[in-house]
Amino acid sequence: MSTRVYVSRDASATSLGADEVATALIAAAGAGTIELVRTGTRGLLWLEPLVEVETASGRVGYGPVAPADVPGLLAAGLLTGGAHALNVGRVEDLPWFKSQERLTFARVGIVDPLSLADYRREGGYAGLERALAMKPVDIVQAVTESGLRGRGGAAFPTGIKWKTVLEAQASQKYVTCNADEGDSGTFADRMLMEGDPFTLIEGMTIAGLAVNATQGYIYCRVEYPEAIATLNAAIKAAYAGGYLGRDVKGSGRRFELSVRVGAGAYICGEETSMLESLEGKRGEVRVRPPLPALKGLFGMPTIVNNVISLATVPVILAKGPGHYQNFGMGRSRGTLPFQLAGNIKRGGLIERAFGVTLKEILYDYGGGSRSGRPIRAVQIGGPLGAYVPASQFDTPLDYEAFAGIGAMVGHGGIVAFDDTVDMAKMARYAFEFCAIESCGKCTPCRIGSSRGVGLIDNLLAGKEPVHQLKMIEDLCETMIQGSLCGLGGMAPFPVKSALKHFGEDFVPRTGH
Numbered sequence: 094m095s096t097r098v099y100v101s102r103d104a105s106a107t108s109l110g111a112d113e114v115a116t117a118l119i120a121a122a123g124a125g126t127i128e129l130v131r132t133g134t135r136g137l138l139w140l141e142p143l144v145e146v147e148t149a150s151g152r153v154g155y156g157p158v159a160p161a162d163v164p165g166l167l168a169a170g171l172l173t174g175g176a177h178a179l180n181v182g183r184v185e186d187l188p189w190f191k192s193q194e195r196l197t198f199a200r201v202g203i204v205d206p207l208s209l210a211d212y213r214r215e216g217g218y219a220g221l222e223r224a225l226a227m228k229p230v231d232i233v234q235a236v237t238e239s240g241l242r243g244r245g246g247a248a249f250p251t252g253i254k255w256k257t258v259l260e261a262q263a264s265q266k267y268v269t270c271n272a273d274e275g276d277s278g279t280f281a282d283r284m285l286m287e288g289d290p291f292t293l294i295e296g297m298t299i300a301g302l303a304v305n306a307t308q309g310y311i312y313c314r315v316e317y318p319e320a321i322a323t324l325n326a327a328i329k330a331a332y333a334g335g336y337l338g339r340d341v342k343g344s345g346r347r348f349e350l351s352v353r354v355g356a357g358a359y360i361c362g363e364e365t366s367m368l369e370s371l372e373g374k375r376g377e378v379r380v381r382p383p384l385p386a387l388k389g390l391f392g393m394p395t396i397v398n399n400v401i402s403l404a405t406v407p408v409i410l411a412k413g414p415g416h417y418q419n420f421g422m423g424r425s426r427g428t429l430p431f432q433l434a435g436n437i438k439r440g441g442l443i444e445r446a447f448g449v450t451l452k453e454i455l456y457d458y459g460g461g462s463r464s465g466r467p468i469r470a471v472q473i474g475g476p477l478g479a480y481v482p483a484s485q486f487d488t489p490l491d492y493e494a495f496a497g498i499g500a501m502v503g504h505g506g507i508v509a510f511d512d513t514v515d516m517a518k519m520a521r522y523a524f525e526f527c528a529i530e531s532c533g534k535c536t537p538c539r540i541g542s543s544r545g546v547g548l549i550d551n552l553l554a555g556k557e558p559v560h561q562l563k564m565i566e567d568l569c570e571t572m573i574q575g576s577l578c579g580l581g582g583m584a585p586f587p588v589k590s591a592l593k594h595f596g597e598d599f600v601p602r603t604g605h
């Protein structure tokens with residue numbers, strides 16, 4: 094009898110050599126000895142390539158494995174969970190994994206992403222089955238009661254958005270999934286799409302039933318070729334299994350779904366630019382109102398939700414809104430997949446209920462900086478997020494608590510920097526990023542961002558530093574108040590936080 098061995102096919106694992114490890118395993122073990130299953134990643138990226146072996150006592154892990162380790166591992170009894178320096182024990186017993194609260198990512202790293210049988214066995218499509226027996230208004234009510242707020246960054250209550258679309262009168266409505274994931278240090282959307290695509294497909298189908306939309310689109314960034322291929326294959330399997338199409342599971346309800354590939358611009362993650370791009374136009378921000386919920390794709394009522402928001406809907410329907418609502422703190426209900434990156438020893442994805450502190454994520458999970466030096470700052474919420482100093486690492490990760498310190502949780506990407514970071518350069522980078530990615534529609538962002546780069550350059554060159562500082566502050570206010578969308582409106586936040594908490598770095602230096 095062959096032994097089941099699991100190796101991730103996630104892009105983060107394959108970039109570290111998972112394919113080569115899988116090939117080496119097949120070659121060394123011999124045909125028929127192992128049944129190799131390619132899964133998503135568990136998110137313990139510091140252990141990838143991670144090889145898991147099914148034993149009588151559960152899945153035992155070995156990592157990080159290099160192809161050259163394979164013969165030695167087999168000789169040490171890999172197939173029965175034998176002792177070896179790379180043996181980490183049962184993966185589910187690792188404190189890093191065990192302490193997580195995996196609701197949205199419950200199946201990622203466990204199932205074969207393209208096996209509908211695996212998906213069903215692990216509880217998949219239980220949410221859709223419930224939804225098919227419910228009235229649209231009751232589905233919307235369940236999502237509202239769960240307390241789910243948009244995971245794309247703005248944290249807008251998902252149920253309220255859906256209610257607006259449900260109540261709008263139109264001949265056609267759409268469900269669109271924002272899979273542009275342009276924020277620095279974020280990879281939760283990709284990990285979910287590569288590791289458990291049926292969860293997203295199920296969530297979008299439930300959204301369609303909830304608002305009477307018959308067509309869905311997943312807008313995915315071109316930089317995610319593996320996610321695109323996985324989604325397309327999973328959509329095909331869902332059609333073949335009767336979970337998508339004219340008659341979803343014999344209910345008489347229709348939901349069609351396909352993937353659209355963006356050309357790779359940060360601004361195409363902003364929802365109205367995304368809709369423009371989906372319509373085949375240049376990705377440029379639309380003036381609001383009207384809201385996309387009322388006039389969205391092709392002028393029709395449209396749900397725009399992030400991958401994680403939509404992929405969380407199945408568990409809410411399957412286990413009930415109360416179950417989801419029980420996690421979290423204050424108005425931040427449920428869990429968030431935090432993504433830990435940058436100068437960190439143990440990077441990866443950690444799904445925890447809101448309320449966990451930055452310190453716990455950085456030290457208990459992350460193990461401190463990779464360089465071994467003190468962590469001086471973290472940027473959370475992508476390139477437009479504020480820099481948080483070490484003195485605020487005790488802040489609980491909660492939308493309101495972070496707003497209270499002038500920062501944001503956003504999509505949950507956490508990027509760590511040690512004490513060698515030059516915060517003036519990071520502030521300059523925020524303006525520069527905005528200048529490069531600006532869609533150009535409004536002046537405060539288009540002109541202001543380039544002007545900001547120049548002002549920081551002048552400051553660091555020692556040209557009238559007091560005057561430059563005043564100008565930077567004025568410019569930040571103008572951009573915050575006058576920009577049409579969040580790119581120009583939030584780019585000042587990393588700048589302002591760097592000035593506030595790390596003012597000592599903004600000093601003239603030679604050679605600038």
Ligand SMILES: Cc1cc2nc3c(=O)[nH]c(=O)nc-3n(C[C@H](O)[C@H](O)[C@H](O)COP(=O)(O)O)c2cc1C
Pocket residue numbers: 242243244245246247248249251271272273274275276359360361362363364365397398399400402403578579580
């Ligand atoms: C410049 C900019 C970039 C954005 N990029 C993304 C993105 O990559 N993915 C995403 O889901 N939301 C992004 N958003 C937020 C979207 O505009 C929108 O709020 C979100 O897709 C709504 O889904 P949610 O309610 O499920 O979060 C971005 C916003 C701005 C201003």
Ligand code: SF4
Pocket residue numbers: 360378530531532533534535536538539576577578579580581582
């Ligand atoms: S703030 Fe920038 S990205 Fe947003 S609409 Fe204005 S120019 Fe475009």
